[in-house]
Amino acid sequence: MPHPTFNTLEEIQLRKQQLQSDIQAKNEHISTLWNNLTTPQPSTSKGELIANLVANSVTAIDGFLLVRKLLKTYGWLFKHKKKK
Numbered sequence: 307m308p309h310p311t312f313n314t315l316e317e318i319q320l321r322k323q324q325l326q327s328d329i330q331a332k333n334e335h336i337s338t339l340w341n342n343l344t345t346p347q348p349s350t351s352k353g354e355l356i357a358n359l360v361a362n363s364v365t366a367i368d369g370f371l372l373v374r375k376l377l378k379t380y381g382w383l384f385k386h387k388k389k390k
Contacts, residue, residue, distance in 0.1 A: 312318045346362075349355040377384070 310321070312321065346358065349358055
């Protein structure tokens with residue numbers, strides 16, 4: 307797809323405004339999706355509450371184990387030599 311050519315300063319300013327509005331709209335969409343992903347869903351019964359608690363616990367443990375494995379594998383990247 308060829309890039310548009312601009313002949314005047316007004317065309318550039320108009321394109322800039324269009325891009326800013328597109329970026330703002332996409333930012334709002336991403337924010338909405340992120341909030342939907344991270345906001346805990348209300349549980350209607352004790353079974354759902356327990357299932358959500360177990361799922362969150364498993365996710366936390368999985369995250370901890372992943373970080374531990376990464377640090378064990380690539381920990382040498384984060385170690386700083388002491389200055390004498």
